[in-house]
Amino acid sequence: MSFADGLITGLQVAALPTNLLLCFAGVFLGTLIGVLPGIGPATAMALLLPITVGVPAASGIILLAGIYYGSMYGGSTTSILINVPGEAASVMTCIEGHQMARAGRAGPALAIAAIGSFIAGTFGIVILTVIAAPVARAALLLGPADYVGLMLLGLVMVIVISSGPVSNAVLTTSFGIVLGFVGIDTMSGEPRFTFDAPQLLEGIDVVTLVVGLFGVSEVLQNLESSIKRTMITDKIGHVLPTREDWRRSKGPIARGSVLGFILGLLPGGGAVLASFASYAVEKRLSGRSAEFGKGAIEGLAGPESANNSAATAAFIPLLTLGIPPNAVLGILLGALMIQGISPGPLLMIRNPDVFWGVVASMYIGNVMLLVLNLPLVGLWIQILRIPYGVMFPLILVFCVIGVYGTASMTFNLGLMLAFGVLGYVLRRTGYDLAPMILGFVLGPLLEANIRRSLIASDGDWGFLLTRPVGVVCVVLACALLFASVLPAIRAGRAALKTED
Amino acid sequence: MAIDLAIRILWTAVGIAIMWLAWSLGVGKLDEPGPGLMSFGLGALITIVGFSRVLSHLVLKNFSEIEPWTKVAVGRVSAVVLLLIVYIALFEQVGFIVMTFALLLVLFAGFAGIRWTWSAALAAVLSLGNYVLFKVLLGTQLPAGVFG
Numbered sequence: 190m191s192f193a194d195g196l197i198t199g200l201q202v203a204a205l206p207t208n209l210l211l212c213f214a215g216v217f218l219g220t221l222i223g224v225l226p227g228i229g230p231a232t233a234m235a236l237l238l239p240i241t242v243g244v245p246a247a248s249g250i251i252l253l254a255g256i257y258y259g260s261m262y263g264g265s266t267t268s269i270l271i272n273v274p275g276e277a278a279s280v281m282t283c284i285e286g287h288q289m290a291r292a293g294r295a296g297p298a299l300a301i302a303a304i305g306s307f308i309a310g311t312f313g314i315v316i317l318t319v320i321a322a323p324v325a326r327a328a329l330l331l332g333p334a335d336y337v338g339l340m341l342l343g344l345v346m347v348i349v350i351s352s353g354p355v356s357n358a359v360l361t362t363s364f365g366i367v368l369g370f371v372g373i374d375t376m377s378g379e380p381r382f383t384f385d386a387p388q389l390l391e392g393i394d395v396v397t398l399v400v401g402l403f404g405v406s407e408v409l410q411n412l413e414s415s416i417k418r419t420m421i422t423d424k425i426g427h428v429l430p431t432r433e434d435w436r437r438s439k440g441p442i443a444r445g446s447v448l449g450f451i452l453g454l455l456p457g458g459g460a461v462l463a464s465f466a467s468y469a470v471e472k473r474l475s476g477r478s479a480e481f482g483k484g485a486i487e488g489l490a491g492p493e494s495a496n497n498s499a500a501t502a503a504f505i506p507l508l509t510l511g512i513p514p515n516a517v518l519g520i521l522l523g524a525l526m527i528q529g530i531s532p533g534p535l536l537m538i539r540n541p542d543v544f545w546g547v548v549a550s551m552y553i554g555n556v557m558l559l560v561l562n563l564p565l566v567g568l569w570i571q572i573l574r575i576p577y578g579v580m581f582p583l584i585l586v587f588c589v590i591g592v593y594g595t596a597s598m599t600f601n602l603g604l605m606l607a608f609g610v611l612g613y614v615l616r617r618t619g620y621d622l623a624p625m626i627l628g629f630v631l632g633p634l635l636e637a638n639i640r641r642s643l644i645a646s647d648g649d650w651g652f653l654l655t656r657p658v659g660v661v662c663v664v665l666a667c668a669l670l671f672a673s674v675l676p677a678i679r680a681g682r683a684a685l686k687t688e689d
Numbered sequence: 690m691a692i693d694l695a696i697r698i699l700w701t702a703v704g705i706a707i708m709w710l711a712w713s714l715g716v717g718k719l720d721e722p723g724p725g726l727m728s729f730g731l732g733a734l735i736t737i738v739g740f741s742r743v744l745s746h747l748v749l750k751n752f753s754e755i756e757p758w759t760k761v762a763v764g765r766v767s768a769v770v771l772l773l774i775v776y777i778a779l780f781e782q783v784g785f786i787v788m789t790f791a792l793l794l795v796l797f798a799g800f801a802g803i804r805w806t807w808s809a810a811l812a813a814v815l816s817l818g819n820y821v822l823f824k825v826l827l828g829t830q831l832p833a834g835v836f837g
Contacts, residue, residue, distance in 0.1 A: 240827045240829070243828060354753075356738050356741070359734065359738050360700050360738055363734050364703065364731075366731055367707055367728055370727070376724070377723070377724045379714065381714055381724055381728070409766050412765045412800070413759075413766065578797070578800050578803075579803070582792065582793050582796035582800075585792070585796075586793065586815070586819060589789075590831065593780070593830065593831065594830055597830040599777060599778075599780055599781050603777055606770070614696075617755065617756070618693065618696050619753050619755065636727045639722075639727065640722045640726070640727075643719055643722050644720065644722070647720045648719030648720030649719075650719075
């Protein structure tokens, strides 16, 4: 099936009234939870996961995908208006967007963020439409060694880009991988790390882990002190950017779209890395680096475009390789599995309605987001005015509903709380939690491929260097890791010399 | 400083525990890897990195800057965690509506400083509203408890 035929099939699926409604619900909810700090797309997807069981697979995934890319739009509103990133990928938007808002230019900032997101999101979907089939065909040629290389590269990427020392990220990633092993070992049939608890035989639910580590732990951290919010209370008048704003934003939007897409393809890369990289690129290229940090529109347009493009690109490794590049898409993978669908190279052959239906719905969803976002700014502001004291009990209740609704087990609620406390302590002591989640999601896949490859190669680790894709990924991973630990080694040597 | 060191020691202990548990699962041989092989390797990695961080703290005086916990912060966080433990323990027996009402009531009145009467009204509306939305309209599994 050519991409044009696929897209026509997809549009027929996405244009069904139920799917249009679910797409709208997804992007609306996604924007809402992107606006609200403390409740991320993972929690929102967990809340709605049970209802996807009762609808056709394509409809359920259209809803969940809408939440994911919708949250990228919503995150910018909170960043610009109250200087709190509603979503991790919006951190860079805070810097320039909020400064623009403080200078009375909240309207143009919101407009450029929305338009840049739309252009980049649409660019990402067009490329996704065109390259998905060739990538899937190429993926059919990949062996376990290539998958091992890809996943190792993804894990190293997330270790290198995480905040804090590399050693901290190595610890959390490794621990996350081990958490992914809890339950029955699929190759030997033996229970692992279950401590005789029957509830753990099926493993730790990804929703429980993500909601605990991100939802509950963030609430606990915010309880320590009230968030200092500098809300822009002035009426947002002119929304349309000026001619000068357009002129300065064109390049960053184009560069952000391309850069975001490339970085979004990498497992472990994604929207956060894309927005940081885009900000750095724009600061270097703009010729107005002194304006950065004081409301430079290039520093807003680039990262906002990059994170949306990356969010779209992230669907490629999931749908064509079956590798979720981040925790949220790990939940989407779970939703597909519940429906009896295995994402991977054969998805578009076995389930073309699901694959192309989701892709086509993303075109529609992006238009909905553009139309929704600017007129609803007033509503988002009203929601943001709700005091955190009222908000956090509700967030906790949503966390409980999301986790209990997935498996109907009180045990999972206990686990959620335990992960919440663990996440809180780790956050407080300088550990980034994203590597732990990616380790958890990729760990079992990585282990299965390593064990298969070892058996096939009679225990020779050289299997890693037998396939071109695997070799490139392993070499890149080693180079990245080496480059990131080198400064620490040098600093350690220098400190020892000083002591001598 | 003490917290930083404690965390580093804890990581080392976690690594050793994982190695021990993985070994008991069986690491097998390289051409016939057991269920504990990769966990053992990861446990070893955690132990090595954790221990090197302990050494880095003690020998190189390389500390992480950790903002100390205040009594108020510890009190607020502990109170919410305790409330959640009680909430989860009674969740299935008593049911979503009653337990959520009680949790929201205490949190609104105790943490948001809303008057008890208003807190009660808000908690009642939100617990019932969530039950209707998620259980009745969206079909999410939530325990009815005493109303079941």
